[in-house]
Amino acid sequence: MTAKPTETFMFSPEIETMARPQLAALQLEKLKKIVRHAYDNVAHYRQRFDAAGVSPDDLKTLDDIQRFPFTTKDDLRGHYPFGMFAVPREQVIRVHASSGTTGKPTVVGYTREDLDVWSEVMARSLACMGARPGDFVHNAYGYGLFTGGLGAHYGAERLGCTVTPVSGGNTERQIVLMKDFEAQVLCSTPSYALHIAEVAEKTGVDIKGGPLRVGVFGAEPWSENLRHELDARLGIKAVDIYGLSEIIGPGVAAECIEARAGLHGWEDCFLFEVIDPETGDPVLHGEQGELVITTLAKWAQPMIRYRTRDITRLTDEPCACGRTHARILRVTGRNDDMLIIRGVNVYPSQVEAHLLGLPSIEPHYQLVIQREGSMDTMTVEVEAKLGVPVDQYPSIAKKVANHVKAMVGVTCRAVVLTPGEVPRSQGKAVRVRDLRPKAI
Structure with a gap:
C-alpha cells in the first residue's frame, strides 16, 4: 500500500533511523576498508599518504581521518582520464564527466556495485523529499555525461516510480507532458522550474491546480526566497537535493519534506567534515566552513577527503522526520563562485x-x-x-x-x-x- 504524501516514509528505515553510536561504528568500519582500497590500488593516494606519513593502519577513530591529505578537483584533472580508478578499467561499467570548460574534464567511474549504491541513496533521497512508489516523476534534469538525469532516473525507478525521461529543453512540450501524464514529482534545476512556471502561466496552463506536489531541485545554489516563489507558482513543496559527480552524483544528501530545514547526508555511505577553507583545519561543530566528503562505498573511484568548495554547516540535532543522519544546512555558495x-x-x-x-x-x-x-x-x-x-x-x-x-x-x-x-x-x-x- 502506497503511503500518503503527508506521512513520513522511509526507503531504508533501519539505516535512516540508526542510533548515532551505531552509525559512527559503521562509518569507521567502512572507512578503514575504503582507505585501504584506495592506498593499495591508486598510486596517487599511496604517494600522498606516504609523503604525509600516514597509512590505512593509522585509522583507529573517525577523527584520525583528519591526518590524511585532501583530494581536490585538480588531482582528478592531473590524472585524466583514468588515473584515479581503483579497479581495472574493465570493471568500470559507466563513466560520467564534467564539461571541462575551464580545463580538462573530471572523469568519474562506477562499478556495478557503485551504481547500485547510487540508485539506493537516490531512491532514499527521493522518498525523503516526498516521492512515493507509483508516483509519476517528470525528470527534466539533463541526461548524458552530467550525472543529474541518470541519477534521478535510476533512483526513481528503484523507489518504484514511473519516470518520464524528458531531459531539458522544449519547455512547452514538457508542460503538456506534465499535464497529460499527471506528474506528481518534478526533478530539475530550480532556475528551470521557475522557467516552466513562467511559460505555463503565459500559455494558460494551470500546473498549480494539478496533481504536482513535490519539486526535487538541485545542481545549483538557490535561496529560501526562491523556494517560496516556486512553492507559490507551481503549487508544490520545493525540496533541496545535494550531490556532486566527484562523490557519486545527486543523492549525497536531501531535505526531508516534513521539515525542509537542512539536507540529511547519508552517513552510511559518506563521511562529512567541515573545515576552515583557508587553513584546512576542522571548525567547531555547527560552525560554517567548507564541506569535505569521503566516500565510504564507492569502489571504482574512492574519494578520500574531497574538498567540495561548498560553504555550509553541519548539525546532528533531532529532526521532525525522525531521521538521525546529520543535516547539511543550505549551501550558501562555493569558494570558487x-x-x-x-x-x-x-x-x-x-x-x-x-x-x-x-x-x-x-x-x-x-x-x-x-x-x-x-x-x-x-x-x-x-x-x-x-x-x-x-x-x-x-x-x-x-x-x-x-x-x-x-x-x-x-x-x-x-x-x-x-x-x-x-x-x-x-x-x-x-x-x-x-x-x-x-x-x-
Whole structure:
C-alpha cells in the first residue's frame, strides 16, 4: 500500500533511523576498508599518504581521518582520464564527466556495485523529499555525461516510480507532458522550474491546480526566497537535493519534506567534515566552513577527503522526520563562485536571496562583473514585471542597488531590463557574466 504524501516514509528505515553510536561504528568500519582500497590500488593516494606519513593502519577513530591529505578537483584533472580508478578499467561499467570548460574534464567511474549504491541513496533521497512508489516523476534534469538525469532516473525507478525521461529543453512540450501524464514529482534545476512556471502561466496552463506536489531541485545554489516563489507558482513543496559527480552524483544528501530545514547526508555511505577553507583545519561543530566528503562505498573511484568548495554547516540535532543522519544546512555558495567586489566577499546566492520578493521585478537576474581601473565592479541586471511602465525603471534600479548595498554590503549598479530579457536556463543557470580581461 502506497503511503500518503503527508506521512513520513522511509526507503531504508533501519539505516535512516540508526542510533548515532551505531552509525559512527559503521562509518569507521567502512572507512578503514575504503582507505585501504584506495592506498593499495591508486598510486596517487599511496604517494600522498606516504609523503604525509600516514597509512590505512593509522585509522583507529573517525577523527584520525583528519591526518590524511585532501583530494581536490585538480588531482582528478592531473590524472585524466583514468588515473584515479581503483579497479581495472574493465570493471568500470559507466563513466560520467564534467564539461571541462575551464580545463580538462573530471572523469568519474562506477562499478556495478557503485551504481547500485547510487540508485539506493537516490531512491532514499527521493522518498525523503516526498516521492512515493507509483508516483509519476517528470525528470527534466539533463541526461548524458552530467550525472543529474541518470541519477534521478535510476533512483526513481528503484523507489518504484514511473519516470518520464524528458531531459531539458522544449519547455512547452514538457508542460503538456506534465499535464497529460499527471506528474506528481518534478526533478530539475530550480532556475528551470521557475522557467516552466513562467511559460505555463503565459500559455494558460494551470500546473498549480494539478496533481504536482513535490519539486526535487538541485545542481545549483538557490535561496529560501526562491523556494517560496516556486512553492507559490507551481503549487508544490520545493525540496533541496545535494550531490556532486566527484562523490557519486545527486543523492549525497536531501531535505526531508516534513521539515525542509537542512539536507540529511547519508552517513552510511559518506563521511562529512567541515573545515576552515583557508587553513584546512576542522571548525567547531555547527560552525560554517567548507564541506569535505569521503566516500565510504564507492569502489571504482574512492574519494578520500574531497574538498567540495561548498560553504555550509553541519548539525546532528533531532529532526521532525525522525531521521538521525546529520543535516547539511543550505549551501550558501562555493569558494570558487565567491566574488570580491570592492573588498566585500559576495556569493551570487546571497544577492538572489535579497532580490526575490522585491516589488515590480521578476525572480530573474544576472550579475555582470567588470574591471574598472584596479577595481572590480558589479552590475545587477534584473527584469521588470509585465505591465510595469518603462519610466519607472530608473527608480526601481535605484531601489535594487540600495537594497543590495544594505543587505549584502556591496556597492553595485542596477539595471532594469524588459520582461523576458534576462536569459532563461534549461539547465544550470548562468548567474554571473564575468567580463573582466582574461589573464594571458
